[in-house]
Amino acid sequence: MRQTFPTEIIDRVRNGDSCAFAAVVDSFRTSVYNLCYRMLNGNSGDAEDAVQEVFVKVWRNIDKYDERRTFSTWVLSIATNHCIDQIRKRRLPTVEIDETMEEVIPDRIPSPKRIVAEREQAEQVRILLDGLSEVDRAIIILRYWDDLSDREIGSAVGLSEAAVKSRLFRARKQLVGFYRQAQEQAVMEAA
Amino acid sequence: MMDGHEYFEELIFREDSLSEAERNELKAHLTLCAECVCFRDDWIAVNTLLTDAPAVSPAPGFVVLFENGRAVPAQRRNAAPWKGLAIFVIGLLLLIAANLALIANHVWLTLIVRATEKLMMARLIWDSITAFLYMIRLPLLIGGTAAIIAAFIVGFGILLSLRQYQQSHEKRGV
Numbered sequence: 001m002r003q004t005f006p007t008e009i010i011d012r013v014r015n016g017d018s019c020a021f022a023a024v025v026d027s028f029r030t031s032v033y034n035l036c037y038r039m040l041n042g043n044s045g046d047a048e049d050a051v052q053e054v055f056v057k058v059w060r061n062i063d064k065y066d067e068r069r070t071f072s073t074w075v076l077s078i079a080t081n082h083c084i085d086q087i088r089k090r091r092l093p094t095v096e097i098d099e100t101m102e103e104v105i106p107d108r109i110p111s112p113k114r115i116v117a118e119r120e121q122a123e124q125v126r127i128l129l130d131g132l133s134e135v136d137r138a139i140i141i142l143r144y145w146d147d148l149s150d151r152e153i154g155s156a157v158g159l160s161e162a163a164v165k166s167r168l169f170r171a172r173k174q175l176v177g178f179y180r181q182a183q184e185q186a187v188m189e190a191a
Numbered sequence: 192m193m194d195g196h197e198y199f200e201e202l203i204f205r206e207d208s209l210s211e212a213e214r215n216e217l218k219a220h221l222t223l224c225a226e227c228v229c230f231r232d233d234w235i236a237v238n239t240l241l242t243d244a245p246a247v248s249p250a251p252g253f254v255v256l257f258e259n260g261r262a263v264p265a266q267r268r269n270a271a272p273w274k275g276l277a278i279f280v281i282g283l284l285l286l287i288a289a290n291l292a293l294i295a296n297h298v299w300l301t302l303i304v305r306a307t308e309k310l311m312m313a314r315l316i317w318d319s320i321t322a323f324l325y326m327i328r329l330p331l332l333i334g335g336t337a338a339i340i341a342a343f344i345v346g347f348g349i350l351l352s353l354r355q356y357q358q359s360h361e362k363r364g365v
């Protein structure tokens with residue numbers, strides 16, 4: 001379960017306390033970055049730019065934050081909408097996975113074999129996500145990496161709970177389809 | 192439209208949270224339907240990929256920047272902020288070096304061109320003198336010979352008159 005973010009910190013941010021805002025950044029940096037990175041075709045440069053812009057929006061719009069919502073969902077909704085806007089604006093081309101996957105800090109030094117396997121898995125995940133529409137991709141990311149409920153996802157992407165359920169079903173089915181395509185291609189390349 | 196399998200696909204997606212009745216229903220269907228068995232295997236693979244993929248963290252040097260308590264609008268940041276400055280300084284040095292090389296090159300070329308011009312001028316003068324001398328070679332030869340003969344005659348005449356003068360003095364003296 002997600003922890004609720006301390007209200008006093010949010011209040012201090014509202015009063016222009018940059019130290020309190022640094023605490024907000026510190027708490028949501030990884031989840032916002034992960035969301036932006038996976039939304040924006042696994043491009044770390046674009047993700048870093050997006051994270052910066054998302055936090056600028058969080059800072060500027062903190063007065064609009066409604067305390068009935070979970071703060072993390074609100075931050076993630078800003079990040080999701082920012083990424084969706086970016087994709088729609090630029091219609092991002094597919095790019096190769098970059099070195100950022102190395103930034104996932106391992107608990108121990110991984111073997112070259114494990115590094116290769118992890119890179120392959122990361123590439124597979126990127127290919128699967130890239131096949132989805134931007135909204136469906138956001139729904140999957142928020143479900144899998146941020147563990148949001150259907151209702152929270154709906155609040156982040158501006159859809160009803162029922163619409164999220166329906167889209168989640170469709171997206172998962174599509175993911176199975178993309179997975180099968182990738183497998184077939186791998187078999188054909190191996191032959 | 193829901194086909195016969197879609198209901199079971201939906202059950203497969205939320206297999207972890209099925210009721211006892213739904214679980215039995217799915218189990219029974221899977222014993223009969225190879226398509227759904229295959230779908231379930233593929234979904235498990237996809238689900239594993241997604242659940243195993245770790246959250247990606249920004250690079251260690253990445254920071255959300257603030258200025259006077261305000262977040263700074265996004266710009267591409269390098270992991271090492273000095274990188275940009277280093278690239279700028281190296282670029283500037285290269286530019287200066289290229290300019291110096293161009294200036295040096297220009298000076299050298301100017302010197303070479305000037306030297307070539309001077310040599311060409313000297314050659315032209317020399318050629319003119321040679322051509323002039325060649326043109327006047329016959330009159331020069333005749334004039335020269337005539338001058339030498341005239342010099343001999345004049346010289347001989349002078350010597351002769353000197354001798355006569357000497358002889359007349361000797362007679363008067365004796």
Ligand SMILES: [Zn+2]
Pocket residue numbers: 195196199220224226227228
């Ligand atoms: Zn079936």
